Amino acid sequence: MTPYPDRSPDAWRRALTRFVTVIPHTRELGLEVLEVTAERTLMRLPWCDDLLGDSARGLVHGGVLTMLLDTVCGSAVLRALPAPEVCPTLDLRIDHFRPAVAGVALHAEAHVVRVTESVVFTEGTLWQEAERPVARGIGNFVRLGPRNTPPGLAEALFAEEAPHA
Amino acid sequence: MPEGFDDVQWLERTRADADVAAWLALIPYARRIGVSAEPDPDGEGLRFRLEPWGGNVGNVLLPALHGGVVAAFMETAATLDLMLATRSPRLPRIVDLSIDYLRTARTVPTFARCSLLREGRRLANVQVSAWQQEASAPVATARLHFVLADPGRGGPEDPGG
Numbered sequence: 001m002t003p004y005p006d007r008s009p010d011a012w013r014r015a016l017t018r019f020v021t022v023i024p025h026t027r028e029l030g031l032e033v034l035e036v037t038a039e040r041t042l043m044r045l046p047w048c049d050d051l052l053g054d055s056a057r058g059l060v061h062g063g064v065l066t067m068l069l070d071t072v073c074g075s076a077v078l079r080a081l082p083a084p085e086v087c088p089t090l091d092l093r094i095d096h097f098r099p100a101v102a103g104v105a106l107h108a109e110a111h112v113v114r115v116t117e118s119v120v121f122t123e124g125t126l127w128q129e130a131e132r133p134v135a136r137g138i139g140n141f142v143r144l145g146p147r148n149t150p151p152g153l154a155e156a157l158f159a160e161e162a163p164h165a
Numbered sequence: 166m167p168e169g170f171d172d173v174q175w176l177e178r179t180r181a182d183a184d185v186a187a188w189l190a191l192i193p194y195a196r197r198i199g200v201s202a203e204p205d206p207d208g209e210g211l212r213f214r215l216e217p218w219g220g221n222v223g224n225v226l227l228p229a230l231h232g233g234v235v236a237a238f239m240e241t242a243a244t245l246d247l248m249l250a251t252r253s254p255r256l257p258r259i260v261d262l263s264i265d266y267l268r269t270a271r272t273v274p275t276f277a278r279c280s281l282l283r284e285g286r287r288l289a290n291v292q293v294s295a296w297q298q299e300a301s302a303p304v305a306t307a308r309l310h311f312v313l314a315d316p317g318r319g320g321p322e323d324p325g326g
Contacts, residue, residue, distance in 0.1 A: 024219055055191045067236065
């Protein structure tokens with residue numbers, strides 16, 4: 001069996017697509033996984049009017065950006081571990097550089113800075129227009145370890161790669 | 166001029182009436198995740214509520230609410246609480262948020278209460294606590310900074326003061 005960190009970017013893209021499709025909130029918003037490598041995880045949230053935080057002025061709700069940051073950083077964590085593990089968010093910090101505006105998809109990129117025995121440290125950036133970040137943030141995630149990870153999590157993510165599961 | 170947060174008269178009127186429902190009606194993402202506000206039964210001010218809708222779930226195995234949805238709920242609560250609590254009508258714009266997750270948020274109603282720790286001329290600091298069964302056992306705490314803009318002045322690209 002190929003170790004999880006050595007699997008191809010395409011296998012990982014499909015695995016994390018499954019991950020965000022199983023999560024009801026991100027499935028219903030149509031979140032897409034564009035790229036998953038050791039260096040970064042990239043996602044795209046298509047525009048819908050429910051993302052607004054101010055209808056009159058056409059501004060995106062800041063909470064949408066926090067939700068997206070939590071999701072993209074938490075997904076990058078899975079890619080960085082020896083084997084997928086359940087890792088709840090310990091804490092998040094987000095800085096809003098400029099308002100995100102109506103009608104434009106949001107892009108979210110995250111990378112893992114460091115993995116320890118108990119915690120995974122991540123950083124993320126969100127933008128609508130390249131080179132103009134709307135927000136950046138950091139998220140720390142707790143490793144619950146294999147003992148607290150439901151058996152079959154990895155097999156479910158890589159269903160195509162492990163048809164016997 | 167259509168009613169909205171940039172309409173000074175509308176903002177002053179809804180604020181005088183503490184009509185938070187009128188504000189929530191203009192916040193589509195807050196409506197989508199099911200945020201409401203009511204007078205705090207255990208004190209002054211407002212108690213906010215997040216519905217445990219299926220669409221707010223972030224972990225189907227536990228099940229648990231999406232941590233990002235809980236954060237969006239707490240940001241909405243902080244913004245609306247601040248709009249009522251400032252000395253004069255101001256439009257808050259979020260600068261940053263920091264949230265600590267203390268317990269798993271189960272698929273039951275979540276409540277939140279806010280404290281305005283500082284209202285400066287241009288900046289405000291708001292603390293939020295969110296809980297489910299017991300206020301003494303919070304599922305998350307957050308703190309947020311906002312820039313306070315004068316309503317009716319400055320577009321979205323304006324740094325707000």
